[in-house]
Amino acid sequence: MKKFFTALLVLFSCVMVVNADETCSYQEELELREKASNIRASYEVSEEVVPEVSDYDIFVINVSLTNITDDFYVVATNDFNDDSRVLTKTESGISSFEWLNTGVVTNHVFQVKASTKTNCSGITLKTFTMKTPRYNEYYWECANEFPDYELCQQFVMYDKIERNEFKKRVENYRTQQKEKEEKEKNKSFFEKLIDFLGKNIWIILGVIIVVAVGGYTFYYFKTKKQRELGL
Numbered sequence: 001m002k003k004f005f006t007a008l009l010v011l012f013s014c015v016m017v018v019n020a021d022e023t024c025s026y027q028e029e030l031e032l033r034e035k036a037s038n039i040r041a042s043y044e045v046s047e048e049v050v051p052e053v054s055d056y057d058i059f060v061i062n063v064s065l066t067n068i069t070d071d072f073y074v075v076a077t078n079d080f081n082d083d084s085r086v087l088t089k090t091e092s093g094i095s096s097f098e099w100l101n102t103g104v105v106t107n108h109v110f111q112v113k114a115s116t117k118t119n120c121s122g123i124t125l126k127t128f129t130m131k132t133p134r135y136n137e138y139y140w141e142c143a144n145e146f147p148d149y150e151l152c153q154q155f156v157m158y159d160k161i162e163r164n165e166f167k168k169r170v171e172n173y174r175t176q177q178k179e180k181e182e183k184e185k186n187k188s189f190f191e192k193l194i195d196f197l198g199k200n201i202w203i204i205l206g207v208i209i210v211v212a213v214g215g216y217t218f219y220y221f222k223t224k225k226q227r228e229l230g231l
Contacts, residue, residue: 039065074087078108080106104134107131136153152170
């Protein structure tokens with residue numbers, strides 16, 4: 001009977017050790033979360049042929065994730081459809097997929113999870129989002145006139161609006177720009193000087209400090225040399 005209980009105790013201890021090894025410890029999870037914080041997402045718009053879609057060039061958004069190691073996999077979903085894809089480590093260090101929906105602004109959700117190579121398999125370590133733009137069918141109407149204005153970009157982050165609303169907003173922006181130009185022309189010399197000083201204050205202070213330090217250094221060594229020569 002004593003031997004039986006001894007054997008049972010040994011078996012129980014072995015089971016406990018195995019279970020402990022398979023348990024995600026707080027320290028391991030903490031380290032994984034820290035590493036997962038380095039995973040980043042970015043996108044780039046390109047024009048290329050996608051055989052299964054068209055024989056001609058179409059706009060494609062290439063979504064890329066970096067810093068995915070063997071310890072992780074990333075589940076990518078979006079708010080446009082039910083697509084779900086899993087991204088894992090690649091030899092290039094960049095895991096990517098093509099997003100063909102350029103018709104609406106899309107929010108992508110990335111869940112970084114621990115892989116089976118860790119004791120924390122399946123645990124979500126980080127969740128982050130990234131939006132991809134939509135093609136702006138009206139951009140050509142004002143891109144040359146206002147290349148930096150958000151409404152006039154070829155790819156934009158705002159939801160679709162009717163053409164009349166688009167034209168109205170562009171016209172309002174045009175009016176605002178003209179008013180700014182007119183106001184700038186009517187400024188007095190003193191007002192323009194104040195604006196210039198305000199915009200370049202740090203450069204001006206830097207120049208003053210350099211000149212002051214240079215002048216003091218020159219004066220110090222000059223007077224020191226004179227004292228040595230008894231002048």
